[in-house]
Amino acid sequence: MAASRGRERDGGGVATLRIPSSTEFFVGAGRAFAGALLFSLPMLMTMEFWQLGFTIDPFRLALLLAIGVPLLVRLSRYGGIRHTVRLQDDVADVFVSLLIAFVTAGLLLWLFGEVAPGRPLREVWGKVAVQAFPAAIGAMLALNQFGQGDTDADADADRGEIETRYGGELFLMVVGALFLSLNLAPTDEVAVLAFTMSVWQEIGLLVLTLLLMHAFVHAVEFGGTHRRVAGESVLGLFARSTLAGYAAVFLVSVYVLWTFGRTDGVALHEVISMAIVLSFPGAVGAAFARLIL
Amino acid sequence: MAGRDSEGKRDGKAPVGTSPVEWAAAAAGAVLLVATIAYLVHYGLTKPEGPPVIRVVVETVEPAGEGYRVGFTATNEGNGTAAELSIRGVLRAGGAEIEASTARIDFLPQESSRSGGLFFRRDPRALTLDLRAEGYVEP
Incomplete structure (x- = not known):
């Protein structure tokens, strides 16, 4: 808190924050474009995503985009195009990220020949809109991935303060899980794996997912944020952090599968199988979210 | 520093x-x-999701290689995407089927058109050409 107060004083108090120049804005936008590109290329070059442009339920896509805004606003505090302390600046960053995401996806899909004049509006807009949210996450991560200023202790202390809260920890896990699930959920491979794996293999995958999640976050101490409340047992930590995290990842998986229509007309046990399969990459994403963000 | x-x-x-x-x-x-x-x-x-409505139109008939090529355009006028859509063309003479060809379109989204071609050994212009969408699955 002392660090952030100090910085506010440097900038002349919260009400009169320094207004960045246009050059700074374009540098940030360029980074965001790089981030959007890096994170959305796997999706832009996957056939299932092009097909989703016209097969996805329009209401579910609209819901994903609507849910995306508050999520990105919160994410802006961890990443974002620039360092923000006020909500209105976070909101500005989010909409700039979304603009960059739409432009990035539209430009590349046009170059790939996947969207072209003469194609129906629904197909063109759908194809771009499906990419917008994941690409915007990529744009928001630009500062952390490409910026140089954020690696020092001063900035980390500021972020650490938000991160140490349990809710913040789960939030980062959800974003990490969401990001990897969005990449993989539309592919046929998830469904094929769910249909071909036996129950025992699936239970094995579930156990492995839990162990990896616990190990990545607490034993190997990636990101250096592991902490056990005084007097808490390993089992308590496992339940509070890993099990709760896995539950969040599992729900994210089900939501993403539903959004892409993968659960329609599918028996409950197959939905669970798909969610277990998708939760594996989701959990890895969740565990590494702290490291990336 | x-x-x-x-x-x-x-x-x-x-x-x-x-x-x-x-x-x-x-x-x-x-x-x-x-x-x-x-x-x-x-x-x-x-435009609530509905079944696809496929219209197939013959665009060109021309000699191609050892036979003939019938170029067609399939348009989906319904509100649902047709996946694995097969287009079948049959040549008839006096009601009897003489030759048949099939083409498959992976995806034909709503309000979209895709073009393709069917090959025949005999000249379709001298016979009755019957072109239609045969079947599809929901994506």
């Missing part, structure tokens, strides 16, 4: 406000997002 600090500030580490250029870009992004959501909801409400 001091040098690094000031560089860090220029780099966006210190909290900053929002410039008019960024607000303009943010407004454009907001408009784009709201328009997208509005369009999707409007589309969902006005």
Whole structure:
């Protein structure tokens, strides 16, 4: 808190924050474009995503985009195009990220020949809109991935303060899980794996997912944020952090599968199988979210 | 250290406000997002998912290699995507089937057209050509 107060004083108090120049804005936008590109290329070059442009339920896509805004606003505090302390600046960053995401996806899909004049509006807009949210996450991560200023202790202390809260920890896990699930959920491979794996293999995958999640976050101490409340047992930590995290990842998986229509007309046990399969990459994403963000 | 600090500030580490250029870009992004959501909801409400309605039109008939090529355009006028759509062309003479060819379209989205061709050994112009969509699955 002392660090952030100090910085506010440097900038002349919260009400009169320094207004960045246009050059700074374009540098940030360029980074965001790089981030959007890096994170959305796997999706832009996957056939299932092009097909989703016209097969996805329009209401579910609209819901994903609507849910995306508050999520990105919160994410802006961890990443974002620039360092923000006020909500209105976070909101500005989010909409700039979304603009960059739409432009990035539209430009590349046009170059790939996947969207072209003469194609129906629904197909063109759908194809771009499906990419917008994941690409915007990529744009928001630009500062952390490409910026140089954020690696020092001063900035980390500021972020650490938000991160140490349990809710913040789960939030980062959800974003990490969401990001990897969005990449993989539309592919046929998830469904094929769910249909071909036996129950025992699936239970094995579930156990492995839990162990990896616990190990990545607490034993190997990636990101250096592991902490056990005084007097808490390993089992308590496992339940509070890993099990709760896995539950969040599992729900994210089900939501993403539903959004892409993968659960329609599918028996409950197959939905669970798909969610277990998708939760594996989701959990890895969740565990590494702290490291990336 | 001091040098690094000031560089860090220029780099966006210190909290900053929002410039008019960024607000303009943010407004454009907001408009784009709201328009997208509005369009999707409007589309969902006005054009609820229905079965595909396929119309196949013969565009060209021309000699190709050792036989003939019939170029066609399939248009989906319904509100559902047809996957694995097969287009079958049959040549008849006096009701009797003489020759048949099939083409498959992976995806034919609603309100979209895709073109393709069918090959025949005999000249379709001298016979009756019957072209139609044979079947599809939901994606």
